[in-house]
Amino acid sequence: MDQTVSGLVVKGIAFTPLPQPLFDQLLPIDQVMSLLAQSLGSQVNQLIKQTGIPVTEFERHFLCSTMIELPFTTQSVKWQDIATQLKEYGDHQPDTFVNAYECASWGYSLRHYLKQAELEQRQAKYMIVSIMDANVYNFEFWRYNEHWEHSGFGITTVILEVEAPLTDEMTIGCAVTHNGVAEFATVVRRTMMKKPGAVVALPFFPVNVQMMFEKLLRGQPSLPDLHANHGHCFGADPWLSLLTHGLNNKIEQPQRFMACSVALNGYYAIADLMMTPDTVLIMNKEWQRD
Amino acid sequence: MTKQCQQYSGTLTRMPFAHKPSICEAQMLPLTTDSDFAVFADFTSSPYPVLLNVREHYQILSDLVEKAQLCWPGITTVIRISMPGGMRIPNNLLADNVLLLEDLTAEEQKLVAFTNPLLVIEDRFSHIEIDNNDNSISLRLYSNEVLPTDALRPLITYLHQRGVAK
Numbered sequence: 001m002d003q004t005v006s007g008l009v010v011k012g013i014a015f016t017p018l019p020q021p022l023f024d025q026l027l028p029i030d031q032v033m034s035l036l037a038q039s040l041g042s043q044v045n046q047l048i049k050q051t052g053i054p055v056t057e058f059e060r061h062f063l064c065s066t067m068i069e070l071p072f073t074t075q076s077v078k079w080q081d082i083a084t085q086l087k088e089y090g091d092h093q094p095d096t097f098v099n100a101y102e103c104a105s106w107g108y109s110l111r112h113y114l115k116q117a118e119l120e121q122r123q124a125k126y127m128i129v130s131i132m133d134a135n136v137y138n139f140e141f142w143r144y145n146e147h148w149e150h151s152g153f154g155i156t157t158v159i160l161e162v163e164a165p166l167t168d169e170m171t172i173g174c175a176v177t178h179n180g181v182a183e184f185a186t187v188v189r190r191t192m193m194k195k196p197g198a199v200v201a202l203p204f205f206p207v208n209v210q211m212m213f214e215k216l217l218r219g220q221p222s223l224p225d226l227h228a229n230h231g232h233c234f235g236a237d238p239w240l241s242l243l244t245h246g247l248n249n250k251i252e253q254p255q256r257f258m259a260c261s262v263a264l265n266g267y268y269a270i271a272d273l274m275m276t277p278d279t280v281l282i283m284n285k286e287w288q289r290d
Numbered sequence: 291m292t293k294q295c296q297q298y299s300g301t302l303t304r305m306p307f308a309h310k311p312s313i314c315e316a317q318m319l320p321l322t323t324d325s326d327f328a329v330f331a332d333f334t335s336s337p338y339p340v341l342l343n344v345r346e347h348y349q350i351l352s353d354l355v356e357k358a359q360l361c362w363p364g365i366t367t368v369i370r371i372s373m374p375g376g377m378r379i380p381n382n383l384l385a386d387n388v389l390l391l392e393d394l395t396a397e398e399q400k401l402v403a404f405t406n407p408l409l410v411i412e413d414r415f416s417h418i419e420i421d422n423n424d425n426s427i428s429l430r431l432y433s434n435e436v437l438p439t440d441a442l443r444p445l446i447t448y449l450h451q452r453g454v455a456k
Binding site: 026059060069070072073074075076078079080083095096097098099100101108109111112115116119120137138139140141142145172173174265266267 | 319320321322323325326329333334366371372373377378379381384386387389390391392393395396397400401404405420421422423
């Protein structure tokens with residue numbers, strides 16, 4: 001059955017752009033990760049404070065990434081050390097790191113959270129998720145490649161409230177064909193048919209992929225692609241899109257959106273949600289090492 | 291209520307799919323600049339042998355999850371997967387009762403308190419020398435109910451077939 005509103009409400013979005021390159025010269029990786037953890041810890045506290053939600057409301061907090069993996073894969077950095085540093089900013093900081101689902105990691109993490117709440121027969125109220133993508137080794141592939149051309153890097157935190165029992169607000173899945181991005185576009189269109197009034201916030205891609213989206217979405221309303229401004233910012237794209245929209249257009253009444261991410265390997269996440277006049281929107285200055 | 295836990299630890303001692311040709315696919319990101327190569331050359335590498343590729347690793351995890359589903363339908367399963375492997379993860383590992391994490395510590399602690407039953411799969415199979423993995427694997431099965439002796443046996447038998455030994 002069609003619903004006119006989503007039970008999922010965006011309470012706040014914060015984004016801190018990261019410069020390219022991150023530093024003039026490469027620093028030891030443990031130092032880089034510590035500096036990023038400090039920036040993340042502050043951002044999380046900044047956003048929570050402005051939403052006015054007590055920090056005790058957050059039972060889980062995942063940190064997601066697409067392209068931060070080599071520090072952990074090579075065991076140059078241990079996640080537990082980063083989690084310990086984040087804990088200095090409070091127990092509500094991320095304690096778990098998810099990158100297996102690449103750009104869709106935020107959606108798979110939230111799905112897990114909602115599923116566990118359901119199994120424990122309790123209603124999840126607030127959910128928080130952070131996304132961090134940083135070119136910590138300054139690899140050329142992550143700066144620019146043929147899949148999505150320029151990349152953009154940043155730290156993002158999103159707070160959602162489950163205002164009403166959820167039905168089909170989260171669409172999480174994986175393409176079955178090898179053209180994951182095109183298949184994703186058809187899933188987005190199908191999902192939109194069930195969400196009257198929703199405006200889609202898509203991942204940022206070069207013009208050729210944007211044209212494919214336009215074709216496959218057949219004129220469904222969507223927020224502008226910001227690839228030319230930011231590059232492809234991995235799982236942060238739809239949140240950066242909503243943030244930019246909210247800052248440029250005063251939201252005077254609840255508006256419905258679909259935040260969509262797709263990974264190169266075909267995993268996708270679509271969240272049907274509302275932005276309201278109360279949604280806290282924070283666009284920080286580009287991060288600089290103190 | 292006391293949580294029951296059964297566990298198993300072993301080490302991969304040989305190539306897991308004997309008598310089958312296996313592609314050597316390191317699946318690393320392309321290196322182009324001098325700096326890329328310098329960074330790569332700086333990673334330490336472990337003395338442990340590389341015995342499988344990402345495809346075979348995913349196959350083992352997928353088979354373990356399939357067997358677990360038969361034993362305990364719908365069981366919540368957390369699996370340590372460190373890196374996006376450059377290929378699509380098998381479908382049953384993407385199911386909503388499975389979560390793939392870099393480090394299991396915090397989530398395992400939370401799930402043990404409320405989730406019943408719970409399976410944890412934590413391996414350090416090496417795909418490439420610089421991952422510094424030691425080819426170990428651990429399974430932990432938690433349950434509120436008394437578990438039959440050797441409840442993990444179907445999974446352990448499978449691991450033995452794939453060359454894992456205690």
